Amino acid sequence: MNEELHKLLIVDDDETFSHVLARALGSRGFAVETARDADSAIVTARRQRPSSCVLDLKLGENNGLRLIPDLKAIVPDMRILLLTGYASIATAVEAIKRGAHDYLAKPVDADAVARALLDSDSGQADEEDLAEAPGAPLPLRRLEWEHIQRVLTECDGNISETARRLGMHRRTLQRKLSKHPVRERPAE
Incomplete structure (x- = not known):
């Protein structure tokens, strides 16, 4: 190189x-x-x-x-x-x-x-x-996380607009975003 x-x-x-x-x-x-x-x-x-x-x-x-x-x-x-x-x-x-x-x-x-x-x-x-899905269905909390991330991306990272589109309070959205994403598959 x-x-x-x-x-x-x-x-x-x-x-x-x-x-x-x-x-x-x-x-x-x-x-x-x-x-x-x-x-x-x-x-x-x-x-x-x-x-x-x-x-x-x-x-x-x-x-x-x-x-x-x-x-x-x-x-x-x-x-x-x-x-x-x-x-x-x-x-x-x-x-x-x-x-x-x-x-x-x-x-x-x-x-x-x-x-x-x-x-x-x-x-x-x-x-x-x-975007390939895992073998088992995603847990509901993971689907929520994915949806929030998609809407946040569509809003160019604007928290207020994302909260408005999701129909939730801005603080609730910030609390959800501050948590680490849920695991894709439940522990076996």
């Missing part, structure tokens, strides 16, 4: 996670820059022109999905890996539609991130692959 393939931008508002991941990927041959918000990510991308980006879905009050087209406009062939602690099929599909190459749920280790960034043979995931 040439040096250009190793330039990496990590965009995450969690300073500790970002620092640990940057050190781990740095030891794996990446030249790593970090940014804690969308504005500094744009500035860093313009200055460094990284070939890859690890982007967190939640950047404080902002949504990392909104940043994907801006980063792709700066470096069109940038490989973007979206990370989130709030994984859902709806956000995975939306991330791919906006130009992300891969999507991983936190917690994730540096080896998985490196594999996702360096595996150029796999190409973009198909929406059908992401």
